[in-house]
Amino acid sequence: MLSDEGVVGLIKDGVIEGAVEENVGPVSYDLVTRSFYDRTGSHQSFDLAPGDSVFVACEEVINLPSDLSARVLLRNSRIRQGLSLDAPVYFPGHRTRVFFRVTNVSARSIYLNRSKGIAQIVFDRVDGTVMHPYSGAFSDEFDFSGLASYEDVYKSEMRELDRKADEIKGMEKRIYERTITLFAIFAAIFTLVNVNAGIAGAGSSSISVLAIDLSIVGGFSALVGLAGFVLEVENAAAKVAPLVLSIVAFAAAYFV
CATH class of the missing domain: 1.20.5 (Single alpha-helices involved in coiled-coils or other helix-helix interfaces)
Structure with a gap:
């Protein structure tokens, strides 16, 4: 896992686009919310009811080299608030805006907006050579596309x-x-x-x-x-x- 010095280096090298050094933590970077997405479209704020989920798009775009992967983690304060987070592991070679999904597992509504952070991203060096960098359906995804080409597979399930x-x-x-x-x-x-x-x-x-x-x-x-x-x-x-x-x-x- 990269330290704050390594994360600052990623920002300078353009691996994390749209980032600011003030958001760098000891071993992570605090993501900035761009918008929220549900079935009705895009929102600048969202009142998340108990049991409901919403997708979050971040301001930051990552462009991972062949020796680096990334993971999105929920901030400690949000865990205590009653949120849970689901996000993919971003593989080497993946270039995309950062997206994740949060679910309200508490018994009360949680108001979300762009001004308060939700998640952080950490970066891991990959040992060895990656022979097949990521080139899947969600590569170069800068606007939220939902399930994309996986929808038909999920429909059968x-x-x-x-x-x-x-x-x-x-x-x-x-x-x-x-x-x-x-x-x-x-x-x-x-x-x-x-x-x-x-x-x-x-x-x-x-x-x-x-x-x-x-x-x-x-x-x-x-x-x-x-x-x-x-x-x-x-x-x-x-x-x-x-x-x-x-x-x-x-x-x-x-x-x-």
Whole structure:
């Protein structure tokens, strides 16, 4: 890792463009914020809500030689404030404006503006010869370009995540459906036993007992069918069959 003397030398040699020596620390350089980027565009200040992220573009442009790499680190004061930072390792041969992303991991909003520093950059000498300097999609990136050519790759991964999420939601619905069905069956059995025991003691006719039993079965079947519609169960038979059974049971109870 380069010392302050080495970092000052990088500024003089044009490795760090747009830099001022006053921002040089013992082993780092304090980056100056140029603008903030989210889905709506560029901003000069940003109110970062809990859990949200924003990209930060810096005033400084780095032009790394073949024996130097760079890393962006969050300032200690910002760590304590509740920010986290994600940034790439800048490889030898990379020429770009410095970009990074910050996320609010605290429980309150954090106001960001250009006047207060967020991150610092440190430089490391590379041992040996770099045979293939960086020439990737983000080389010569001076205006924020988002995911650039990597977007299609990430889209396929995001579709796979969406599919897994849909599978989990489907499993959750099936669990709820089966739980309600089992509950309705046990509740119906318990109700039938208790009602039949009470009616038998009262000396009611078998026709009356049958009518009451059919009504109980119809009621619980309707409950299961309605639950299927509320939970948006995909299997149509699982939703319709209980309702059909309910109608048949109520009709039979009426005509008994």
